[in-house]
Amino acid sequence: MSLALSRRVLRPLPRTLALQSGCLHTPPSAPNTSYSAITHPENPESVPEVISETIKRSASVLLPVYARPPFILERGRGAYLWDTQGRKYLDFSGGIAVNALGHADPELADRMAEQAKTLLHTSNVYYNAWAGKLAELLVTLTQHEGGLGWQSGSTPSSPPQGAKVFFSNSGTEANEGALKIARKVGKARGGASKFRFACFANGFHGRSMGALSATATEKYQAPFEPLVPGFDVGKLNDLEGLERLVTKDTCGVIVEPIQGEGGIHVAGEEWLRALRLRCDQVGAVLIFDEIQCGLFRSGTMWAHSALPTECHPDVITMAKPLANGYPIGAVLMRDSVAECMTVGTHGTTFGGSPLACALGHHVLSRVSDRAFVASVKKHSSYLHDRLSQLPLWFPTLVEDIRGRGFIQGIAFRDVKHPGKIVSMARERGVLLLTAGKDAVRIVPSLNVGVEEIDGAVDVIESCLGLVEKEVSD
Numbered sequence: 001m002s003l004a005l006s007r008r009v010l011r012p013l014p015r016t017l018a019l020q021s022g023c024l025h026t027p028p029s030a031p032n033t034s035y036s037a038i039t040h041p042e043n044p045e046s047v048p049e050v051i052s053e054t055i056k057r058s059a060s061v062l063l064p065v066y067a068r069p070p071f072i073l074e075r076g077r078g079a080y081l082w083d084t085q086g087r088k089y090l091d092f093s094g095g096i097a098v099n100a101l102g103h104a105d106p107e108l109a110d111r112m113a114e115q116a117k118t119l120l121h122t123s124n125v126y127y128n129a130w131a132g133k134l135a136e137l138l139v140t141l142t143q144h145e146g147g148l149g150w151q152s153g154s155t156p157s158s159p160p161q162g163a164k165v166f167f168s169n170s171g172t173e174a175n176e177g178a179l180k181i182a183r184k185v186g187k188a189r190g191g192a193s194k195f196r197f198a199c200f201a202n203g204f205h206g207r208s209m210g211a212l213s214a215t216a217t218e219k220y221q222a223p224f225e226p227l228v229p230g231f232d233v234g235k236l237n238d239l240e241g242l243e244r245l246v247t248k249d250t251c252g253v254i255v256e257p258i259q260g261e262g263g264i265h266v267a268g269e270e271w272l273r274a275l276r277l278r279c280d281q282v283g284a285v286l287i288f289d290e291i292q293c294g295l296f297r298s299g300t301m302w303a304h305s306a307l308p309t310e311c312h313p314d315v316i317t318m319a320k321p322l323a324n325g326y327p328i329g330a331v332l333m334r335d336s337v338a339e340c341m342t343v344g345t346h347g348t349t350f351g352g353s354p355l356a357c358a359l360g361h362h363v364l365s366r367v368s369d370r371a372f373v374a375s376v377k378k379h380s381s382y383l384h385d386r387l388s389q390l391p392l393w394f395p396t397l398v399e400d401i402r403g404r405g406f407i408q409g410i411a412f413r414d415v416k417h418p419g420k421i422v423s424m425a426r427e428r429g430v431l432l433l434t435a436g437k438d439a440v441r442i443v444p445s446l447n448v449g450v451e452e453i454d455g456a457v458d459v460i461e462s463c464l465g466l467v468e469k470e471v472s473d
Helices: 003-007 015-020 049-059 106-116 129-145 171-190 209-213 218-224 269-282 354-367 370-387 417-426 450-472
Strands: 073-077 080-083 088-091 163-168 196-200 231-234 250-255 285-289 315-318 329-334 398-404 407-412 433-435 439-442
Touching: 088 450, 106 354, 129 163, 129 329, 129 354, 163 171, 171 209, 171 250, 171 285, 171 315, 171 329, 209 218, 250 269, 269 285, 354 370, 370 398, 370 407, 370 450, 407 417, 417 433, 417 439, 417 450
Parallel strands: 196 231, 196 250, 250 285, 285 315
Antiparallel strands: 073 080, 080 088, 163 329, 315 329, 398 407, 407 439, 433 439
């Protein structure tokens, strides 16, 4: 017997854990081995000529900045996608944590058609009905759910007070706006020398020049140096380094409460409390980038919603799930930050359009529904229960399970294995993502159920079994 197999712990998850999430379903007592065969081949010989020709023609006119597998997606429904060959995929990548309601949601499609027949775009030279409604919903839900200085369960004010919203078209634009606002606040509080930013290793904030400068990963930054000056890099959860990192010249600090692209690393409560205190001591604006972890993906509205207010930020940036795939982003900020912004200090042509905001209002109204939130908590707990068996069953491969809610990561001991597992799962009809150097990221639609979770994890287990056998041979 191999070392890997001899160390495997084949014990069932206690039924009480399965029932904690309300799922009347007992997780398996041993890893699944049913998906050893490739069902969705990607080797060149298996790709139909018509697909190869279409991909080749597209490649002749598209900028080659993506490494895509050799198939073409055609349609979707719920948690599933189909390619032009009719092959079905279970999507646990969620459009990179975007499709909160899944693919081709009928209600959202109807709402889009209805609004498109009425008003698509007017620019921000004029008011439209939906920007204000969505902004109000964001503020009042934050007050009730917790975040930005409000404790969970707070009573929303009417009319809403205490926060302001700026709409953009993407998460990167939201972060650019937040950085710009923080710099203006910094100069108002500390003069021309208060312009520096603090960011953190393994963080990801976007690919435009300002957001890229806050994304301290060499492979992203190196080709585009010199970057925007004034960015200092610290380590997530490093208490001792905060005083050196955040100084009197720091105007803003940007951090993901749960790092997504960088590996699914969770910022600790004690560290966030210390970071908030340090920002208050030097007058720096604290920005939480919740583009990937926010809007109920973590199980609460914001990844910081359940934390004490002493851990809360001054600014929240968001985007991905807000309109379920229609481009929109937003910056939500305390009034104490917003008061420095006046007419002409920031703007956008497309941000806050009637269509984007109508869709955002529709999506946010649905994902904040009590029954929906309860379902997210129940099913994400079940997902965690199942994933938690992997380090026990595959101890030579899997180190840990990170994250919470529907933003979870499988941390591997060998950095070669995350990409391999993602590729193997895709060839068996399940779409996953990598995160950082050492993790597989699981960010499905927020409305997946036990059947979809079992399907995805069964395939993951089968793939891990094949890799384990390969390593041990």
